[in-house]
Amino acid sequence: xxxxxxxxxxxxxxxxxxxxxxxxxxxxxxxxxxxxxxxxxxxxxxxxxxxxxxxxxxxxxxxxxxxxxxxxxxxxxxxxxxxxxxxxxxxxxxxxxxxxxxxxxxxxxxxxxxxxxxxxxxxxxxxxxxxxxxxxxxxxxxxxxxxxxxxxxxxxxxxxxxxxxxxxxxxxxxxxxxxxxxxxxxxxxxxxxxxxxxxxxxxxxxxxxxxxxxxxxxxxxxxxxxxxxxxxxxxxxxxxxxxxxxxxxxxxxxxxxxxxxxxxxxxxxxxxxxxxxxxxxxxxxxxxxxxxxxxxxxxxxxxxxxxxxxxxxxxxxxxxxxxxxxxxxxxxxxxxxxxxxxxxxxxxxxxxxxxxxxxxxxxxxxxx
Numbered sequence: 001x002x003x004x005x006x007x008x009x010x011x012x013x014x015x016x017x018x019x020x021x022x023x024x025x026x027x028x029x030x031x032x033x034x035x036x037x038x039x040x041x042x043x044x045x046x047x048x049x050x051x052x053x054x055x056x057x058x059x060x061x062x063x064x065x066x067x068x069x070x071x072x073x074x075x076x077x078x079x080x081x082x083x084x085x086x087x088x089x090x091x092x093x094x095x096x097x098x099x100x101x102x103x104x105x106x107x108x109x110x111x112x113x114x115x116x117x118x119x120x121x122x123x124x125x126x127x128x129x130x131x132x133x134x135x136x137x138x139x140x141x142x143x144x145x146x147x148x149x150x151x152x153x154x155x156x157x158x159x160x161x162x163x164x165x166x167x168x169x170x171x172x173x174x175x176x177x178x179x180x181x182x183x184x185x186x187x188x189x190x191x192x193x194x195x196x197x198x199x200x201x202x203x204x205x206x207x208x209x210x211x212x213x214x215x216x217x218x219x220x221x222x223x224x225x226x227x228x229x230x231x232x233x234x235x236x237x238x239x240x241x242x243x244x245x246x247x248x249x250x251x252x253x254x255x256x257x258x259x260x261x262x263x264x265x266x267x268x269x270x271x272x273x274x275x276x277x278x279x280x281x282x283x284x285x286x287x288x289x290x291x292x293x294x295x296x297x298x299x300x301x302x303x304x305x306x307x308x309x310x311x312x313x314x315x316x317x318x319x320x321x322x323x324x325x326x327x328x329x330x331x332x333x334x335x336x337x338x339x340x341x342x343x344x345x346x347x348x349x350x351x352x353x354x355x356x357x358x359x360x361x362x363x364x365x366x367x368x
Contacts, residue, residue, distance in 0.1 A: 005312040005348040008356070008365045009279050011301040014271055015365050022360035023271075023304070025058035030198040030258055030272040031077075032303075033070030035248025035285070037226075038322035039277040040069035041343050042308060044090045045350035046275045047073060052083035054357070059136070061190070063198035065254060067142040067247030069093075071223040075124060078131040078139055085123075092119055094339045098327050105328050106229065113231040117221050128216045132187045138195035141185040141211060142247030142254070143222045146232070150179055151242045153232040162227060169286045173293070176286070177205030182250040183239060185211040185219040198272075199256035203299075209239045223247040229324075248285045255283040257299045272303040277321055279307055279368065296368035305368060306353060308346070316342045 010018065021027065031050075034040070055062065066074035072089065079085040096115065098107050106112075124131065131139065146152075150161035165179040182204055189195040194210045201208075211219060215237045222233035222244035232243035258272045274281075280294040281303075287293040313321055317338035326335045356364060 003311045004309055004352055004364075005346075006352040006356070007279070007307050007309045009305040009307065009368045010365050011296065011298075011303050011368050013302045014304045015362065015367065017271060017302070018304070018360055018365055019362040023357060025055050026060055027271050028055065028058075028062060028273045029060065029270050030063045030065065031074070032254045032256075032258075032272055032274045032276075033064070033066035033073045034253040034274075034276055034281075035068030035070055035224075035246060035251070036253075036277060037069055037324050038093070038326065038339065040073060041090060041093060041322050041339060042277055042346045042349070043073070043275045044086055044343055045347045046306060046353060047077065048083045048086045049350040049354060050273070050275065051077045051086070054354075061136050061138060063138045063140060063195065065140040065142065065184075065198055065256075066223075067251050067254060068224045068226075070254070071141040071220055071247060072120070074137075074139055075131055075141070075220060078134045078137045079124075079127050080130055089123065090343060092123065094336055094343070097332065099332070100327075109229060109231045112229060113221070113225065116224065116230065117217070120217050120220055124220065125217060128213050132211060132213065132216070134187070138189060138198075139187045139211060140195070140197065141219050141223050142251050143183045143185065143219060143236075144180050144245045144247055144249035145183045145207070145240065146180055146243040146245065147178065153234070153243045158227065158232075166286055169284065170290065173283060173287065174204060176250075176284070180245075180249055181205040181207060182247075183207045183209060183244065185209050185215065185236075185239070187211045197259075199258045199299075201257075203257055204250060207240065209236075212238055214238065219244075246285070250284055252283065252285040252287065253281040255281045255297070255299055258302065270302060272300075274303050274305045276305050276307045279305065279366075281305070281368070300368050303368065304365075306349070308349060312348075316345060 064074035076085045076089050149157050169176040186195045218233050218236045226246045235241045322339045
């Protein structure tokens with residue numbers, strides 16, 4: 001029997017829930033979507049199934065929280081035809097032309113930012129009112145705002161500021177808030193108020209800002225603006241002034257204190273569903289080399305992670321998920337071919353999740 005493509009991982013309360021109740025769409029109150037650039041492409045088939053077929057069988061409000069490519073995915077989920085929209089996002093991302101000028105390994109940040117801004121406007125601009133006023137989904141876009149030396153982007157101040165952030169983060173993730181703060185742009189709820197964050201923000205310096213038609217595209221661009229690869233987005237309308245970068249800097253995999261744990265006593269399910277590309281939920285981008293911060297914590301108590309089996313990943317082109325190194329190591333036509341093949345193979349992830357939902361075997365759910 002061949003290895004399964006999909007692995008399921010869960011916090012203790014989520015595992016108990018699956019053992020007792022299985023998993024129904026009405027059990028989900030939050031859906032999380034990580035940063036990770038091209039790795040997010042592997043989740044396209046799962047996104048199309050979850051938002052196109054499965055979640056529509058329920059009626060409860062659902063908070064969608066995302067950073068970087070995850071924010072783009074969650075915004076896509078709020079569009080009128082999410083299945084077609086996810087296909088459009090996937091196709092555009094795979095076929096984006098990142099031609100590198102002679103003498104450079106990567107395109108200049110200004111080129112990448114301009115191309116990304118154009119693509120985001122083409123994808124979302126006409127549908128922003130519908131996204132912000134979705135009947136069920138409350139979108140939360142995570143960004144990272146620079147403070148002090150990082151308050152403005154500059155040739156010397158940005159490298160110096162991020163060096164300070166790196167050194168501070170090694171000592172304490174919370175202390176890194178002196179350099180970079182989490183700013184979440186949130187849509188309004190059914191009562192017209194800025195929707196409550198689906199997580200407690202006591203872990204890290206945080207601000208919340210209303211997501212509006214005037215700042216939607218700048219916030220979404222900022223959420224994916226990787227330092228040194230793209231330009232910062234400055235002075236987003238309605239938000240504190242300053243330079244905004246990729247939300248993955250503060251919240252790479254959204255290892256957040258989800259409110260689902262507090263809501264569990266009064267809700268039938270109150271689970272966080274998390275289609276992810278790996279088992280570990282790494283707090284911030286600067287925590288990637290800090291392996292001691294990769295372990296699960298009580299924050300993830302009611303989180304159910306759907307992730308590709310590492311053995312299945314090794315059978316993909318290049319033996320790995322699509323990632324940013326492919327821009328350097330593969331010609332455009334080779335990259336498009338490899339990414340297209342990986343996404344086609346990822347249909348197996350959605351098929352296996354759909355089959356598991358019909359007969360949810362708790363033995364398939366491993367601890368986070």
